[in-house]
Amino acid sequence: MWFLVVMSICFATSAFAVSAMEELRPGFIYVGPVGDAGWTYSHDQGRVEMEKLPYVKPSTFIESVPEGAESARVINGLVRKGHNLVFTTSFGYMDATIDVAKRNKDVVFMHCSGFKTAENVGTYFGRMYEPRYLSGIVAGKMSKSNIIGYVAAFPIPEVIRGINAFTLGVQSVNPKAQVRVVWTQTWFDPGLERDAADSLLDVGADVLAMHQDAPATMQAAEAHGAYVIGYNSDMRTFAPNAFLTAPIWNWGTLYRTLAEQVHNGTWKSKQIWAGMKDGLVELAAFNPKVPAEVQALVAEKTAAIKAGTFHPFAGPIKDQTGKVVVPAGKTHTDGELLGMNYFVEGVQGTLSK
Amino acid sequence: MFEILLDATVKAGTPILFATLGAIINERAGIINLGIEGLMLVGALAGFAGTYLSGSLLVGVVLAFCATFIAGSIHALITVQLRGNQIVSGLALTMFGVGITALFGKGMVGKTIVGFERVAIPGLSKIPIIGKAFFNQDLLVYFSFLLVFLIWFFFYRTRWGLAMRSVGQNPAAADTCGFSVSKYRFLAVTVGSGFVGIGGAYLSLASTPMWIENMTAGRGWIAVALVIFASWSSPRAMFGAYLFGGITAMQLRFQAMGTNVSAHVLQMLPYIFTIIVLVISTVRLQKGGNQQPEGLGLPYDREDRK
Numbered sequence: 001m002w003f004l005v006v007m008s009i010c011f012a013t014s015a016f017a018v019s020a021m022e023e024l025r026p027g028f029i030y031v032g033p034v035g036d037a038g039w040t041y042s043h044d045q046g047r048v049e050m051e052k053l054p055y056v057k058p059s060t061f062i063e064s065v066p067e068g069a070e071s072a073r074v075i076n077g078l079v080r081k082g083h084n085l086v087f088t089t090s091f092g093y094m095d096a097t098i099d100v101a102k103r104n105k106d107v108v109f110m111h112c113s114g115f116k117t118a119e120n121v122g123t124y125f126g127r128m129y130e131p132r133y134l135s136g137i138v139a140g141k142m143s144k145s146n147i148i149g150y151v152a153a154f155p156i157p158e159v160i161r162g163i164n165a166f167t168l169g170v171q172s173v174n175p176k177a178q179v180r181v182v183w184t185q186t187w188f189d190p191g192l193e194r195d196a197a198d199s200l201l202d203v204g205a206d207v208l209a210m211h212q213d214a215p216a217t218m219q220a221a222e223a224h225g226a227y228v229i230g231y232n233s234d235m236r237t238f239a240p241n242a243f244l245t246a247p248i249w250n251w252g253t254l255y256r257t258l259a260e261q262v263h264n265g266t267w268k269s270k271q272i273w274a275g276m277k278d279g280l281v282e283l284a285a286f287n288p289k290v291p292a293e294v295q296a297l298v299a300e301k302t303a304a305i306k307a308g309t310f311h312p313f314a315g316p317i318k319d320q321t322g323k324v325v326v327p328a329g330k331t332h333t334d335g336e337l338l339g340m341n342y343f344v345e346g347v348q349g350t351l352s353k
Numbered sequence: 354m355f356e357i358l359l360d361a362t363v364k365a366g367t368p369i370l371f372a373t374l375g376a377i378i379n380e381r382a383g384i385i386n387l388g389i390e391g392l393m394l395v396g397a398l399a400g401f402a403g404t405y406l407s408g409s410l411l412v413g414v415v416l417a418f419c420a421t422f423i424a425g426s427i428h429a430l431i432t433v434q435l436r437g438n439q440i441v442s443g444l445a446l447t448m449f450g451v452g453i454t455a456l457f458g459k460g461m462v463g464k465t466i467v468g469f470e471r472v473a474i475p476g477l478s479k480i481p482i483i484g485k486a487f488f489n490q491d492l493l494v495y496f497s498f499l500l501v502f503l504i505w506f507f508f509y510r511t512r513w514g515l516a517m518r519s520v521g522q523n524p525a526a527a528d529t530c531g532f533s534v535s536k537y538r539f540l541a542v543t544v545g546s547g548f549v550g551i552g553g554a555y556l557s558l559a560s561t562p563m564w565i566e567n568m569t570a571g572r573g574w575i576a577v578a579l580v581i582f583a584s585w586s587s588p589r590a591m592f593g594a595y596l597f598g599g600i601t602a603m604q605l606r607f608q609a610m611g612t613n614v615s616a617h618v619l620q621m622l623p624y625i626f627t628i629i630v631l632v633i634s635t636v637r638l639q640k641g642g643n644q645q646p647e648g649l650g651l652p653y654d655r656e657d658r659k
Contacts, residue, residue: 032566033455033462033566033567035458035459035462035463035565035566036462036565036566037462037463037565064455064566149609180608180609180611181608182605182608182609183608184605186570188565188567188570189570189571190556190560190561190563190565190568190570191365191368191556191560191561191568191570191572192570192601192605193561194560194561195361195364195365195601195602195605196605196608196609198361199361199602199605199606199608199609200609202357202361202606202609203606203609203610203611205609214561214565214568215563216561216563219561219562219563237463237465238465238563348611349608349611350608350614350615
């Protein structure tokens with residue numbers, strides 16, 4: 001009984017609102033190895049960028065942490081070592097983050113790609129569909145066979161949104177082109193990704209895009225003399241000739257902003273879904289093989305997206321069967337985008353409902 | 354289309370084939386090796402690093418063999434010399450492989466090499482349908498064909514092969530005949546591990562010429578299962594590895610062709626296949642056609658009384 005009383009007092013005293021912090025000690029939990037050349041690598045670049053701020057003490061990261069309940073132990077470990085700003089960078093850490101946050105109200109948590117928040121837990125993610133659309137323009141312009149392959153991981157809204165945005169970009173410049181999707185059902189299996197990419201090249205695809213963590217698709221395109229659109233980070237070293245561009249993450253800007261807010265005491269829990277305007281997502285530098293007119297067209301669309309005058313998911317949008325999903329003059333809402341579960345016209349592939 | 358499918362089948366099946374052959378050598382001498390996944394990773398990293406640093410693919414392959422030979426000798430030491438539990442030691446070897454390659458592989462991430470290229474065998478590669486798939490591949494694929502034959506030849510046409518099989522079948526009897534059980538078992542585990550390593554190196558040198566942590570993505574476990582499917586025979590291992598590779602290649606190609614078969618149905622195929630295989634091998638087991646070495650998994654101690 002006494003124990004319970006002491007416990008509740010402890011909780012009561014620690015339950016004050018998040019206030020300004022003199023010094024920040026950020027900690028990061030990564031789902032993959034820092035050397036994956038993809039998702040985790042891009043987060044780590046952001047971490048290094050944030051560390052340049054004067055009030056940010058050297059940060060800590062723990063890599064290859066399995067998702068799920070087990071991750072709570074690791075997050076807790078970071079908190080106990082005195083970290084006061086914790087980033088958990090994969091969807092599967094969501095419940096563990098909320099759980100640890102409940103018991104550590106004086107620590108700020110930022111969870112990437114989730115949907116649960118608390119007074120000291122915010123979420124953040126990027127509107128990757130914006131640069132995906134732009135990369136689609138490049139692919140549509142560069143394809144001669146009008147078959148564009150897309151190696152995709154899982155049929156979940158995040159991936160489907162990317163495929164749709166990409167396809168809308170393709171179709172905006174090349175209505176005859178179709179995007180063929182092959183599902184691998186894994187985020188990470190270089191051998192299988194390579195095989196999936198090869199299978200698309202075998203049926204005549206001359207430009208590939210992908211939503212996977214390993215750069216195997218890049219190598220397949222390079223070996224076949226095709227073109228490829230990367231993802232996550234600039235992967236051109238794996239395909240110096242085939243690489244056209246890549247929609248990439250740029251976490252550094254967001255991490256610096258968040259650190260600043262926490263430092264000033266202006267941080268508030270919210271759901272951040274930032275786009276190209278905020279610099280969170282962007283298109284990697286072009287391969288010089290991309291013609292100047294295509295680069296100019298993309299630059300024009302980029303400006304329109306940043307200015308808010310153009311939205312990739314503005315109607316009219318038809319689904320695979322030709323049914324109008326978004327009429328002209330309307331735009332998909334954020335909610336609809338986050339739960340997207342259909343393919344737009346121009347995608348060749350199946351989605352089981 | 355069929356030609357392309359067959360070609361993809363051989364490419365996808367080869368790393369699994371090497372690993373299965375290596376595991377068969379282990380188990381023929383009576384030692385279960387669940388460290389295949391870890392050994393493949395060691396082989397993949399050693400092969401890639403060797404090629405990257407020396408510029409020669411041959412050096413990479415040799416290094417992959419040597420590195421896994423050494424890693425396998427840990428398993429051999431524990432299970433043969435110290436008569437430890439083979440399951441525990443094997444699992445530990447997998448964890449060890451995953452960890453140590455992550456640690457030492459850091460410097461190799463993002464590096465590029467020129468991988469194995471196709472070399473057509475004159476004449477044979479012109480055979481319709483199968484020619485391109487089997488005789489227009491890289492050198493490691495040809496080596497795997499050779500290895501299938503050599504392992505079969507070794508076990509069924511040589512005195513040492515007979516001795517090694519008897520060591521796995523009935524170590525006490527083999528010991529009585531004057532064969533050193535520990536010597537044969539040690540050799541089987543280390544050399545077998547070496548071939549598993551070449552399977553890993555196939556991934557990092559031929560399939561996707563790069564090093565990424567955990568790039569085997571579970572192929573080692575498929576090999577462990579295929580050993581049973583192949584009932585410890587190398588030609589059947591070839592059949593099993595290609596069947597598995599073929600089903601994966603087929604479902605991807607069905608998707609790429611834009612067939613309207615649900616992706617979920619296609620993705621079920623490998624698992625349906627696994628169940629069918631289990632049924633077939635169980636039936637065969639009941640008919641007494643099972644080839645499992647009798648002494649498999651049992652440590653041998655000369656002083657032991659049965």
